[in-house]
Amino acid sequence: MPNSGPRKFSLLSSPISAARAAALFLVCISSLRAQASSPSLPSPRIATREVVDEVGRTVRVPISISRIVSLAPSLTETLYALGVQDRLVGDTVYCDYPPDAQKKPKVGGAIDPNLEQIAALHPDLVLLTKSLNRLDTVRALETLGIPSYATDPHTVDEIISSTQKLATVLNVAEAGRSVADDMQRQLGALEEKLGPLPPKRVLFIVWTEPLISVGKHTFIADALRRAGAASIVDSGQDWPQVSLEEVVHLQPDYLVFTSSHLGAAENDFESVANRAGWRILDAVRDRRYAVISDAVNRPAPRIVSAIEDLARQLHPEAFPPAPAPEKKPAGPMEPLLLQQKPGTMRPMTLTGSSESPCAR
Amino acid sequence: MRPLTLGRLLLRCSVLALILFVVVVIALKLGAVQVSLYGLGRDLVRVLLGQSSAISSDYGMIVVDIRLPRILLAIVVGASLSVAGASFQALLRNPLADPYVLGVSSGAAVGAILALMLENQLSLSPEFAGLITPFGAFLGAAITISGVYLLGHREGQIDSNTLLLGGVITMSFLQAIITFLMSTLAGGNLRGASFWLMGSLSTLPPRSLLYLVGIGSLVAAGAIYTTASDLNLLLAGEREATHLGVDVPRVRVVVYVAASILTAFAVSVSGSIGYVGLLVPHAMRLLFGSDHRMLLPTSAFGGAIAVVIADTIARTIVAPSEISVGAVTALVGAPFFIYLLRRRLS
Amino acid sequence: MSTPLRTPMPSADQPRLNPDARLSVEQASYVYAPNPSQAPLFTLEALSFQAKPGEIVAILGPNASGKSTLLKLISGALEPLSGRVFLSGFATHALPPKIRAQRIALVQQESRLLFPSRAWEFVLQGRHAYNRRMHFESEEDVNIARNALAQVGATHLSDRWMDQISGGEKQRVILARALAQQPLLLLLDEPTLHLDIGAQVDLLDSLRHLAAVNRYTVIVVTHELNLVGEYADQVVLLQKGKCLRVGSPASVYQRELLEQVFQAPLTVEMTVAGRPRVTLLGKT
Numbered sequence: 001m002p003n004s005g006p007r008k009f010s011l012l013s014s015p016i017s018a019a020r021a022a023a024l025f026l027v028c029i030s031s032l033r034a035q036a037s038s039p040s041l042p043s044p045r046i047a048t049r050e051v052v053d054e055v056g057r058t059v060r061v062p063i064s065i066s067r068i069v070s071l072a073p074s075l076t077e078t079l080y081a082l083g084v085q086d087r088l089v090g091d092t093v094y095c096d097y098p099p100d101a102q103k104k105p106k107v108g109g110a111i112d113p114n115l116e117q118i119a120a121l122h123p124d125l126v127l128l129t130k131s132l133n134r135l136d137t138v139r140a141l142e143t144l145g146i147p148s149y150a151t152d153p154h155t156v157d158e159i160i161s162s163t164q165k166l167a168t169v170l171n172v173a174e175a176g177r178s179v180a181d182d183m184q185r186q187l188g189a190l191e192e193k194l195g196p197l198p199p200k201r202v203l204f205i206v207w208t209e210p211l212i213s214v215g216k217h218t219f220i221a222d223a224l225r226r227a228g229a230a231s232i233v234d235s236g237q238d239w240p241q242v243s244l245e246e247v248v249h250l251q252p253d254y255l256v257f258t259s260s261h262l263g264a265a266e267n268d269f270e271s272v273a274n275r276a277g278w279r280i281l282d283a284v285r286d287r288r289y290a291v292i293s294d295a296v297n298r299p300a301p302r303i304v305s306a307i308e309d310l311a312r313q314l315h316p317e318a319f320p321p322a323p324a325p326e327k328k329p330a331g332p333m334e335p336l337l338l339q340q341k342p343g344t345m346r347p348m349t350l351t352g353s354s355e356s357p358c359a360r
Numbered sequence: 361m362r363p364l365t366l367g368r369l370l371l372r373c374s375v376l377a378l379i380l381f382v383v384v385v386i387a388l389k390l391g392a393v394q395v396s397l398y399g400l401g402r403d404l405v406r407v408l409l410g411q412s413s414a415i416s417s418d419y420g421m422i423v424v425d426i427r428l429p430r431i432l433l434a435i436v437v438g439a440s441l442s443v444a445g446a447s448f449q450a451l452l453r454n455p456l457a458d459p460y461v462l463g464v465s466s467g468a469a470v471g472a473i474l475a476l477m478l479e480n481q482l483s484l485s486p487e488f489a490g491l492i493t494p495f496g497a498f499l500g501a502a503i504t505i506s507g508v509y510l511l512g513h514r515e516g517q518i519d520s521n522t523l524l525l526g527g528v529i530t531m532s533f534l535q536a537i538i539t540f541l542m543s544t545l546a547g548g549n550l551r552g553a554s555f556w557l558m559g560s561l562s563t564l565p566p567r568s569l570l571y572l573v574g575i576g577s578l579v580a581a582g583a584i585y586t587t588a589s590d591l592n593l594l595l596a597g598e599r600e601a602t603h604l605g606v607d608v609p610r611v612r613v614v615v616y617v618a619a620s621i622l623t624a625f626a627v628s629v630s631g632s633i634g635y636v637g638l639l640v641p642h643a644m645r646l647l648f649g650s651d652h653r654m655l656l657p658t659s660a661f662g663g664a665i666a667v668v669i670a671d672t673i674a675r676t677i678v679a680p681s682e683i684s685v686g687a688v689t690a691l692v693g694a695p696f697f698i699y700l701l702r703r704r705l706s
Numbered sequence: 707m708s709t710p711l712r713t714p715m716p717s718a719d720q721p722r723l724n725p726d727a728r729l730s731v732e733q734a735s736y737v738y739a740p741n742p743s744q745a746p747l748f749t750l751e752a753l754s755f756q757a758k759p760g761e762i763v764a765i766l767g768p769n770a771s772g773k774s775t776l777l778k779l780i781s782g783a784l785e786p787l788s789g790r791v792f793l794s795g796f797a798t799h800a801l802p803p804k805i806r807a808q809r810i811a812l813v814q815q816e817s818r819l820l821f822p823s824r825a826w827e828f829v830l831q832g833r834h835a836y837n838r839r840m841h842f843e844s845e846e847d848v849n850i851a852r853n854a855l856a857q858v859g860a861t862h863l864s865d866r867w868m869d870q871i872s873g874g875e876k877q878r879v880i881l882a883r884a885l886a887q888q889p890l891l892l893l894l895d896e897p898t899l900h901l902d903i904g905a906q907v908d909l910l911d912s913l914r915h916l917a918a919v920n921r922y923t924v925i926v927v928t929h930e931l932n933l934v935g936e937y938a939d940q941v942v943l944l945q946k947g948k949c950l951r952v953g954s955p956a957s958v959y960q961r962e963l964l965e966q967v968f969q970a971p972l973t974v975e976m977t978v979a980g981r982p983r984v985t986l987l988g989k990t
Contacts (some may be wrong), residue, residue, distance in 0.1 A: 107680060108392075111551055112562070114680035116393040116422045134552055135479070136563040143564050144425050361826040361852065361864055363843040453820050586839055593831055595820045603781065604887070605807030605835030650821040653842070 051169055054152040054162060055130050057138075061147045062124050065170055069123040071113055072132045074298035075151065075166075076101050079127075081301040082167050082175045090121045097295075097302070115140055125149055127166070129299070131218075131238065151299070155222040156307070159299045160184065179301050186304045187226060190311055193318040194228040200314045202229040202290075203252040203283075206239060208272055213242050219299050227310035228318075229256070244277045251282055254314060255289040258296055290314060364651050372648060376661035380435070383665050387431050387672040388423055392679040395423055429570065433561055433629060434671045434685075435664040436570075438636055440577045440626040442663025445637025446644075446655055447584050447619035450591040451612060452524050458638035459623040462508050462527030464501050466534035468627040471500020473541045473553050493556070494569055494628040501624030504530060509616065518612040520598075559633035559686030561671050573625045580625070581660065583618040587611045588652040595650070633670075633686050635693030636663050642700050727756035728923050729763075729891060733789030734779050750775045752789055753949035755942050759890075759921040762913060764934040766958075767944035768968055773927045774895065776944065780925060781893055782806050793891055807835030811884035813894045817876070822869045825879045829854055832886030854885035858912060874905035881909075885916070892922045898930055906930070910937040931968075931984045935959060943967065955982050 047063045069090040070076045076095040079088050090105045092113065105121065108114040110132045118126065118141070126141055130152035141148045149169060153159040160180045167176020204224060206212040213233040214220040221231050232250045233242055257268045268291070273284045283289065290313040296306040312319050389397045400423055444459040452461070459465070475496025508530050512523030538557070545553055555563075565573075590611045593601040598608045623637075640663045641655060648654050670688040677683065724730075735752040739745070750772040757763045765773045778784040779791050782798030791798045793809060801809070811832070819828075832854070833847040855861050860878040863871055868879065877897065884892060894913070898906040910933055917924045928934060934941060934955060941958040943951045945967045951958045959982035961974045971987040 109681060112555075112682055114392045114675075114682070115426050115562075115564075116391050117680050119421045119426060120393040134555070136552065136555070140564045143566070144421060361848060363827075363830060363848055365842050369842075455820065589834060589837070589839075589841065593834055596817055596831070599783070600812075600814065600817065602783070602803060603807060603810070603812040604831055604883075605804040607803045645821060650823060651827070653840075 051149070053149045054165070055150045057150065059147050059149060061149065061169060063171070065124045067121065067123045067125075068170075069107060069118055069121055069126045070095065071107070071110055071126060071137070072129045073097065073101075073110075074132075074300040075127045075129065076104075077298060077300035077302055078163055078166060081179050082163070082170065082172050084170055084172055084175075087170075089123060090118065113137060115144070118146070119144060125169075127151070153219050153299045154217055155219055156187065156226055156303065157222075159219055159301075159303060162299070163301060183301055183304050186308065190226065190308055194311060194315060197228055197315055197318060199225070199228050199230040200253045201232050201250070202254045202256045202314070203233070203242075203247055203250075204231050204256045205268075205272075206258075208268075211242050211244060211247070212239050214238070215240050219303075220296060223296055223303055223307050224256070224310070227307045228315050229254070229310065248277070248280050253283060253288060255281075255283050256310065257289060257291045258294045259291055364654055369654055369657065372654065373657050373661060376658060376665070380661055380665050380668070383668050384431055384435075387434075387668050388427050390672055390676050391422070391427060392675070393422055397423075426564070429564055429567075430561055430671065431668055432574075433565065433570065434667040436574050436577055437561070437626045437630045437633065438640075438663035438665070438667030439660035440581070440622040440663075441633065441637040441667075442640040442644075442659040443581050443584060443656055444619040444622040444626070445663075446641035446652070446659045447591070447615050447622075448637075449641060450594055450652065451518075451615045451619065452520050453595060453597075454520075454524065455642070456638070457524075458634075459619070459626070460632060460634070460637070461531070462523070462620065463504050463531035463534055464620050464623045465627045465632040466531045466538065467504025467507075468497040468501040468624060469538050469557055469632065470534055470541070471503075472497040472556050472628070472631075473538065473545070474500070476552050476556075477541075477545070491566060491569060493552075494565065497556075497628035498624050501620070501627060504534065505617070505620040505624070517609040518616055520612075523616070555684070556631040558684040559631040559689075560682075560684050561630050561667075562675070562682055565629050569629065573629055577622055577625050580618040580621045581656070584615055584622075585653075585656055587614055588656055591615070591652040592650070631686070633667065633689055635689045635697070636666055636670075639693050639696055639700070640666055643696075646700075646703075724756055728759050728794055729757040729780070729925075730792040731755050731776075731780065731789075732792070734776075734786040734791050735788045736775055736779060736784055737787050738775075748772070748775070748947060750779075750947045751949070753942070753944075753952075754789070755940070755949075755952045757923045757925065757940065759923055760917050761939045762917055762924045762926065762937055763940045763942065764938035764955075765925065765927045765942045765944065766929065766931070766934050766938075768929060770946070771944040772947040773929075773944055775947075776942070777893055777895055777925065777927050780891070781810055781812055804835045807887060809889055810891045810893065811887040811889035813877075813881050813884045813892070813897060815877075815896055815899050817868070817880055819868055822867050825855070825860065825863045825866050825868060825871070825882075826851060828868055828879055829883045829886050832883040835887060850888065851882075851886050854882040855879070857885055857916060858882045873900045874902070874908075877901060877905070877909065881912070885920075890923060892917075892924045894924070894926045896927055896929075898928060898933065906933060913937070931959075931964070935982045935984060956980060959984065 048060045049063055050058055050060055052058050066087055067089045068079065068084070068087050070079060070088060071092055073092065073095045076088065076091045077097055079085055080098055080101065085100065088101075088104055090107045091101055092108065092110045093106050094110060095101045095104070105117075107117040107121070111134060113133075115137075123146060126146055126148040128138065128148055128150045130150055133150070138148055138150065149166070151162045151166065153162045160183050163183075164173075164176040164180050167173050167179070202224060204214050204220065206214060213235075214224075214231060215233070215235045215237045216231070217236065218238055224231050232247070232252045233240060235242075255269070255272075259268065269287075269289050272278050273287075278284050290310055292306045292310045292313070295302040296310070385397065388400075389395065400420075403420070441459050445457070448457040448459060448461065449455055451457075472493050475493045478496070479492050508523065508527045509518070511526030511530065512518055514522055542550065542553060590601070590606045593604050593606050594608065594611060596604075602608050626633075641659045644655055644658045644662050648658050666689070667685065670692070671685050674685045674688045675682045732754050733752040734750075734754070736750040737746045738748040740747065748770075753776070755763070765776055767773050775784070779786050780798065782791070782801055785799040793801075798806065798810065817828075829851045830843055830847060833843060833850065837843070837847070852861070852864075855864055858878040858881050860875065860882055863875055863879060866875075868876065871879070877900075881894075881897075892913075897909060901909065913924050913926070914937055916922060926934075926938070938955055941951075941953065941955050942949060943958050943963070950963065950967065956976070959974050961972065964974065964984065965972055971989060973985045973987065975983050975985070977983055
């Protein structure tokens with residue numbers, strides 16, 4: 001109908017406003033629905049209690065937790081160590097240890113887990129760590145009414161206490177105590193052996209290009225200390241980028257690499273040893289390097305074996321050649337990776353400068 | 361001679377609204393988890409009729425609590441960016457202008473990153489914690505808007521060329537600050553900042569924020585719409601526009617402030633999603649012409665449709681992982697941009 | 707700036723100020739200065755003239771004589787430093803943009819459009835001044851636009867794209883847009899610059915016709931001596947910011963005066979109709 005005469009229309013924003021009003025209306029509806037349909041919000045019928053997690057949040061968790069989603073590989077390992085793996089209903093694609101964890105339903109990565117899949121699993125509790133996961137994920141879970149619990153250990157002792165606290169939240173305090181005791185025992189024995197020996201100065205290499213090491217407030221730095229090593233990097237950041245000049249200036253005694261499997265370790269060292277600048281390092285010239293399993297990257301009970309492994313490589317004199325069989329802690333643990341002396345030349349094929357993946 | 365009438369405008373907007381509705385329904389259906397929309401619809405009807413009190417938990421939370429807010433956010437962000445883009449193209453008389461050319465998004469990024477760094481020092485209650493980053497982003501954007509305005513005005517009025525220059529310079533400067541800040545960030549903060557800079561709709565904002573942004577964007581878009589016929593004339597040049605009856609200084613200020621606010625809102629909840637503000641207006645011009653009375657509403661719908669589709673692709677193509685929305689819009693946008701360019705040249 | 711300026715005409719030849727004239731320029735002057743402390747770059751000295759409905763006034767002079775400045779004062783884009791410019795009793799500078807656009811229409815040489823539009827859309831822009839802020843064009847607006855195109859003989863261009871028509875055709879459409887504004891005052895800034903001779907004559911013929919029929923007051927800024935001589939009812943002769951003479955073409959076209967202003971040897975003849983015709987001589 002054509003406009004006629006001087007009539008003018010002034011409600012011209014009505015198409016946009018109508019659409020936006022509809023959108024807002026939908027949002028209102030959805031917020032009502034959220035009230036009506038949040039089954040995983042603990043209703044008064046499910047008994048809950050308040051706990052304080054390791055980042056200071058007060059969360060309300062069910063007393064009986066039967067469905068757990070883990071968003072960090074270290075937490076997955078810890079759950080297996082505590083023997084509650086049957087309650088684990090979902091984990092991340094990076095959760096590869098123990099091998100059984102790989103069979104669990106996946107919810108995506110640690111940094112970008114898929115909220116829909118987490119929600120579809122109807123978890124009673126979601127576990128995260130501050131260093132690996134994002135705050136946004138925590139907030140999103142809160143918005144959805146899914147309880148979440150975060151750990152944040154910065155030292156090996158804190159890993160032990162964190163495991164115990166988690167065990168309490170999951171009602172397996174006994175198992176928690178047992179795991180903690182085993183870890184303490186191993187660490188204690190190690191400390192005895194290493195006691196009088198001066199620590200070796202090491203550069204812990206996370207990544208070579210750019211050169212990234214670990215900061216002094218991380219649990220990895222503490223793990224190094226327990227293994228009779230001292231990281232030459234003195235930084236407040238968690239993953240500081242270090243200049244090669246500084247490293248040359250400080251001349252570490254050893255380079256420490258992590259690897260998830262044999263063979264890649266030697267490649268790491270060889271590819272680094274041939275680079276300009278690195279050759280000046282005494283440690284490179286004398287082929288003084290140690291390789292440990294990537295368990296050191298995960299704040300879980302398995303870190304103790306990595307610590308011990310490193311200690312053996314750095315201080316072979318502390319470990320007499322005919323060791324009494326040590327009492328292995330309960331729970332599945334990977335056998336010690338490398339038993340050879342550090343820096344031994346092994347026949348191998350150089351496969352170029354492929355780097356082992358940055359273990360997480 | 362067929363001048364634009366309200367009837368034609370409403371008809372076209374209705375068609376676009378219908379397309380948007382269909383796209384939304386499809387987006388609700390798609391995702392990492394299978395849902396049955398039929399079941400959802402059935403439960404909704406039952407609740408509306410009072411027969412039951414809740415939607416089945418199998419999909420209720422996923423569709424209503426996760427997907428729906430995300431889709432609504434995509435609609436608001438897409439519409440805002442497109443309207444802002446069309447407005448800046450008119451204001452700066454430059455077809456290459458997009459909502460970010462005057463540095464608003466860079467200012468928002470600086471604000472967001474600073475807020476992220478600050479967040480760790482403070483421990484806030486959950487309601488506020490979720491608001492700090494968007495608020496910081498908006499504050500950064502607002503400061504940038506004022507700064508660029510001061511740079512870009514001469515003799516008391518906004519001058520298009522000076523404004524563009526001032527904006528581009530400001531943007532470069534802020535980008536340098538962002539690079540510097542990123543290099544000092546550690547671990548978790550860095551990841552958060554990267555997500556934000558790439559443009560992402562995956563963080564569910566608090567409800568209050570969604571309402572605020574929705575209503576604020578509506579008001580700002582409405583303000584721009586009141587100048588739609590003025591913008592048509594402004595494209596011919598400011599002297600001509602003045603002699604045809606346009607109050608050029610007033611229109612410039614209104615459009616600049618309102619379009620910047622639209623951009624600031626969009627960016628503070630979703631980071632910088634690129635190409636939408638640049639290309640959707642051009643696509644709508646190809647389809648419907650350059651009359652801003654038609655261009656602005658159709659760009660709003662077009663942008664909403666584009667971002668909902670892009671977001672759906674982003675969260676389903678490599679499910680359960682996600683790629684960022686910005687990556688999808690760039691991958692689709694760049695070839696389309698080339699197509700537009702060739703069309704113009706031919 | 708070294709040649710001596712002719713003194714302005716004695717006051718006896720200047721038109722007496724008629725309070726009922728449509729356009730009244732009264733001792734209006736202007737100064738361009740980058741900032742107040744520096745010497746002015748350009749001065750338009752005070753001048754006066756008046757124009758009636760149906761009259762064509764030519765502002766004539768060489769480059770940099772102040773023609774454009776005077777046009778801006780008349781159109782209200784600039785405020786006179788002294789004196790005033792009145793259109794039907796209102797100072798042009800003080801009018802709000804919409805009202806001013808209803809009374810004064812400006813035709814410029816070129817119109818750069820960022821995104822191409824059709825001719826009828828372009829002409830409809832002239833109706834903007836009559837409509838409220840958010841509006842759609844009414845049937846009346848459409849009729850007026852159609853009419854305007856017809857008056858300039860461009861109805862056949864109505865559906866063509868503006869960037870696909872010739873310079874002369876574009877000029878006509880631009881004029882049609884000005885007519886759609888239904889102004890009292892029609893200002894044209896060097897309208898014949900890009901036109902070939904036939905088109906120039908066409909344009910002036912149209913202007914004379916439109917001025918008579920629609921009672922516009924037409925002000926044309928130009929340096930085309932013969933077109934002015936043939937078509938203008940009144941001539942304002944400017945040189946270097948000074949108004950040297952105001953009057954009918956016959957009274958303004960004095961050989962010595964023109965030679966001095968345009969710095970070229972010429973002769974002036976009178977046609978049968980009483981219009982002066984200028985012939986440029988070579989510099990032999």
